[in-house]
Amino acid sequence: MSPRVCKNCGGTDIDIDQARGDAVCTSCGSVLEDNIIVSEVQFVENSGGGSSAVGQFVSSESSGKAPSLGAGFHNSLGKESRAQTLQNGKRQIHHLGNQLQLNQHCLDTAFNFFKMAVSKHLTRGRKMTHVIAACLYLVCRTEGTPHMLLDLSDLLQVNVYVLGKTFLLLARELCINAPAIDPCLYIPRFAHMLEFGDKNHEVSMTALRLLQRMKRDWMHTGRRPSGLCGAALLVAARMHDFRRTVKEIIRVVKVCESTLRKRLNEFEDTPTSQLTVEQFMKVDLEEECDPPSFTAGLRKIKIQQIEQELTKKIQDVEDEIASYQDEIETELENSRPKLKGMYASLLKDDSLDDSSSLTSGIHGESEAEDEELTVASNHLSKDLYNKMQQKNPESVDGQCQPASKTPSLTSLLGPLPTAASLGLTESIKECIEDKKESKENGENGELDLNGIDDSEIERYLLNESEIKIKTELWMKENADYLKEQKEKEERIAKEKELGIYKEHKPKKSSKKREPIRASTAGEAIEKMLEQKKISSKINYDVLRDLNKGGGTPNHEQDGIIHSGSAKKSATRRRSTNNNRDISTPVSNMGKRLQPLISSQPTKKIAAEQVPGSQATPVESSKTVLVESGPVVYNEEEAVEEEDEEEEESCVSALQLIGGNDYGYEMEEDEGY
Amino acid sequence: MESDNDVALDIIITNVVCVFRTRCHLNLRKIALEGTNVIYKRDVGQKVLMKLRKPRITASIWSSGKVICTGATSEEEAKLGARRLARSLQKLGFKVKFTDFKVVNVLAVCTMPFEIRLPEFTKSNRPLASYEPELHPAASYRIKNLKATLQVFSTGSITVTAPSVQFVATAVEQIYPLVFESRKTAR
Numbered sequence: 041m042s043p044r045v046c047k048n049c050g051g052t053d054i055d056i057d058q059a060r061g062d063a064v065c066t067s068c069g070s071v072l073e074d075n076i077i078v079s080e081v082q083f084v085e086n087s088g089g090g091s092s093a094v095g096q097f098v099s100s101e102s103s104g105k106a107p108s109l110g111a112g113f114h115n116s117l118g119k120e121s122r123a124q125t126l127q128n129g130k131r132q133i134h135h136l137g138n139q140l141q142l143n144q145h146c147l148d149t150a151f152n153f154f155k156m157a158v159s160k161h162l163t164r165g166r167k168m169t170h171v172i173a174a175c176l177y178l179v180c181r182t183e184g185t186p187h188m189l190l191d192l193s194d195l196l197q198v199n200v201y202v203l204g205k206t207f208l209l210l211a212r213e214l215c216i217n218a219p220a221i222d223p224c225l226y227i228p229r230f231a232h233m234l235e236f237g238d239k240n241h242e243v244s245m246t247a248l249r250l251l252q253r254m255k256r257d258w259m260h261t262g263r264r265p266s267g268l269c270g271a272a273l274l275v276a277a278r279m280h281d282f283r284r285t286v287k288e289i290i291r292v293v294k295v296c297e298s299t300l301r302k303r304l305n306e307f308e309d310t311p312t313s314q315l316t317v318e319q320f321m322k323v324d325l326e327e328e329c330d331p332p333s334f335t336a337g338l339r340k341i342k343i344q345q346i347e348q349e350l351t352k353k354i355q356d357v358e359d360e361i362a363s364y365q366d367e368i369e370t371e372l373e374n375s376r377p378k379l380k381g382m383y384a385s386l387l388k389d390d391s392l393d394d395s396s397s398l399t400s401g402i403h404g405e406s407e408a409e410d411e412e413l414t415v416a417s418n419h420l421s422k423d424l425y426n427k428m429q430q431k432n433p434e435s436v437d438g439q440c441q442p443a444s445k446t447p448s449l450t451s452l453l454g455p456l457p458t459a460a461s462l463g464l465t466e467s468i469k470e471c472i473e474d475k476k477e478s479k480e481n482g483e484n485g486e487l488d489l490n491g492i493d494d495s496e497i498e499r500y501l502l503n504e505s506e507i508k509i510k511t512e513l514w515m516k517e518n519a520d521y522l523k524e525q526k527e528k529e530e531r532i533a534k535e536k537e538l539g540i541y542k543e544h545k546p547k548k549s550s551k552k553r554e555p556i557r558a559s560t561a562g563e564a565i566e567k568m569l570e571q572k573k574i575s576s577k578i579n580y581d582v583l584r585d586l587n588k589g590g591g592t593p594n595h596e597q598d599g600i601i602h603s604g605s606a607k608k609s610a611t612r613r614r615s616t617n618n619n620r621d622i623s624t625p626v627s628n629m630g631k632r633l634q635p636l637i638s639s640q641p642t643k644k645i646a647a648e649q650v651p652g653s654q655a656t657p658v659e660s661s662k663t664v665l666v667e668s669g670p671v672v673y674n675e676e677e678a679v680e681e682e683d684e685e686e687e688e689s690c691v692s693a694l695q696l697i698g699g700n701d702y703g704y705e706m707e708e709d710e711g712y
Numbered sequence: 713m714e715s716d717n718d719v720a721l722d723i724i725i726t727n728v729v730c731v732f733r734t735r736c737h738l739n740l741r742k743i744a745l746e747g748t749n750v751i752y753k754r755d756v757g758q759k760v761l762m763k764l765r766k767p768r769i770t771a772s773i774w775s776s777g778k779v780i781c782t783g784a785t786s787e788e789e790a791k792l793g794a795r796r797l798a799r800s801l802q803k804l805g806f807k808v809k810f811t812d813f814k815v816v817n818v819l820a821v822c823t824m825p826f827e828i829r830l831p832e833f834t835k836s837n838r839p840l841a842s843y844e845p846e847l848h849p850a851a852s853y854r855i856k857n858l859k860a861t862l863q864v865f866s867t868g869s870i871t872v873t874a875p876s877v878q879f880v881a882t883a884v885e886q887i888y889p890l891v892f893e894s895r896k897t898a899r
Contacts, residue, residue, distance in 0.1 A: 189846050204847040217838045220831045221845060258896070261830050261866035262849030334827055334867045501803055502746050511745050521754065 046072060122158070129154045132172045139195055140176070140187055150179045156214055166206060169196055174207040181218035186229040188266060190294050223251055223265035223272075230269055233292045239280055247276035257310045259303070259332060267295045271303035306332045562586070723884055725877065727819040728784040732794050733812040734777040734801060743773065746804055762797065769793035773801075780816075787815055787877055817873060820880045824868035824888075826895040833864060833894040853890075858883050864891060 044054055051067035063073035083091040130151050137147040153175040157163060163171050173192045180187040193200045211218050231244045250272040254260055260268050270293035277284040290297055307313055558564035740760050744752035751761040760773045767789045771781045784790035802808045830851045834843040843851035850863040860874035860883040874880045
């Protein structure tokens, strides 16, 4: 309000009255402004005597459309779709975030991420819950809270990998670099859950040190951080004389027993495990180890080498035996001079044939089909070797080396990549060149019969008799399908003639059921339950009795219906409270079914007169929500989704009966 | 051009996927009835799976004449297998033409002689690299212009998928220096 000058008299003394909204010049009395916009709060008296402020709440995200319909509409009427999406998302984020115990700042950040995602159209084609979970997890990562993706998937009952995929996509699209997970973050959380009491801090510190040791020993790359935490905590607990069984740890950390055992074994292999407790606290070993998978690979190679060495040794031993045999035989033969001559001639004949086979046979493995043959050949070659050595010591080296423990091991041990690599790089180059040549054929469209063995291909095709047999078999097997196809064709042909034919694309069969007409609520329940098989855990008999005996133990129903999920009963209570608030014209028939399976029996029964008011029509009971009148099972449930959103997906009672969309999800939950 | 040092790396191609068109309508039922090694899949998008033994190849054949061929270990083999397949279809009586042959995907494996620190590697190569130990033990690295995806494991082995063998080689060459930086030095 800058000091202004009166236009008439030029006076500067201007009186501004906030209440009237006027600006008046005090010297000449002329009104300079009228209806000034005022930023004051005004109060209005209520019917009850209290006073309330005048005004409307305007959302910071909403666009120009101000809801001018009145003050009572607190829900998404009249807003545009984008605002609705954002509001819905915000609600879901808060709901999930509270379950995870995230603070307000995190939730706001998550909502910002969500807004960005929506503006980039990343919510299209994805379930909203997945996107929300991904936003929340992104916040957890950036803030460094000890929440795992597993936790989120537990809450939502969704596959971890599906969530992970969404999360990765989100992080990439929003160009947000989530810092890597440090298993140390999870230690305080798990330690707290394992209840170490006073020594909690000490155990945590020990576990941290263990983890750092594991990191140095390369156990943590590529592994789930929770598994490592579990192993570290187990050892730390034992070190401080706490007995925590493997099962307890598994429950807390959420890994499999075998994973935990494997981690412990790997840790055992590291040199650190040899230290005692005190030593570990003081000393930190300098050495680092290889990652376990690498050592496993090396072990395999070593085993192979050892096997080869062993086979060599076996061969040598056999050779020795053979030589002994030989000596004995020669001694025997010395007594028979004639044979010796024949033997010698045989040797000379065979030597030419054997030499080629021997060289291959010796270097290879000892696949002795006939041991005698191999032994004989070895022994022969030995003789040959000895003979030849006497004559040409040089020429032998390249060919037969039966007795020597060949250095072939070193050639195997040696730099593995080099030997293969050279060959392969050449072949790759060849491939590249060949590609250019073969381009010509493709353009013609003619089939180049180069290198195609026709006779082999003929074998792939059956001959006539085989075809007949196969045709019969196939027809029999697929008889039903063929019938269907025929009928379909006939139908289409008829419709074409009549001109009605429409192209029916395969639709997902929308489960539209007829509304159930029943005279009593009990009947209605029965019919509904017949149509829709919900859960084996519901005691249908009790459900039927609901109407008859109003005082029947409804607590039983609690136990039966909400088996094992306290959360649901809590939400159900909430929802029934909500129902009371919403007046009857708004609440639909479906909501009236709720009191049947509700968990607020006593209060309701006192208020309602259940047995008496069965037949009375709807309008008579306004304040009391009774299962009165014909229970019509409407498809208007879908419209009511907006109202029900407050209760969200946890309101299983309603969804069990009503909303088709939630039907499946709830079934899964029930099973848990 | 090749990787530094004298050590050359061995790249082993494990799978080559290719497509081709026969430019004629194929009667799937006939193929199913008259072939020895065929599976008729009615469920999702009617197709016939035909398996060849000589180059070990599995081909998905659609009635429109489009064929996808998988399981070959080299580009040559893939082409040979595809031609074999077309020949056998020809023998069945269809007027088959061998057109639009294209190698679509090549999968190869390569081992580095050193181990790799994945968190380090991911940090220095954002946003092309991504590593989620909770989900998968390898870090994945994408090269956009080559349309290649590499999965880097901490043991030093790398899996590469790219549209052709040459791209695979280029991708390995590109990644070698990056991976070399984050290698685990000798203790």
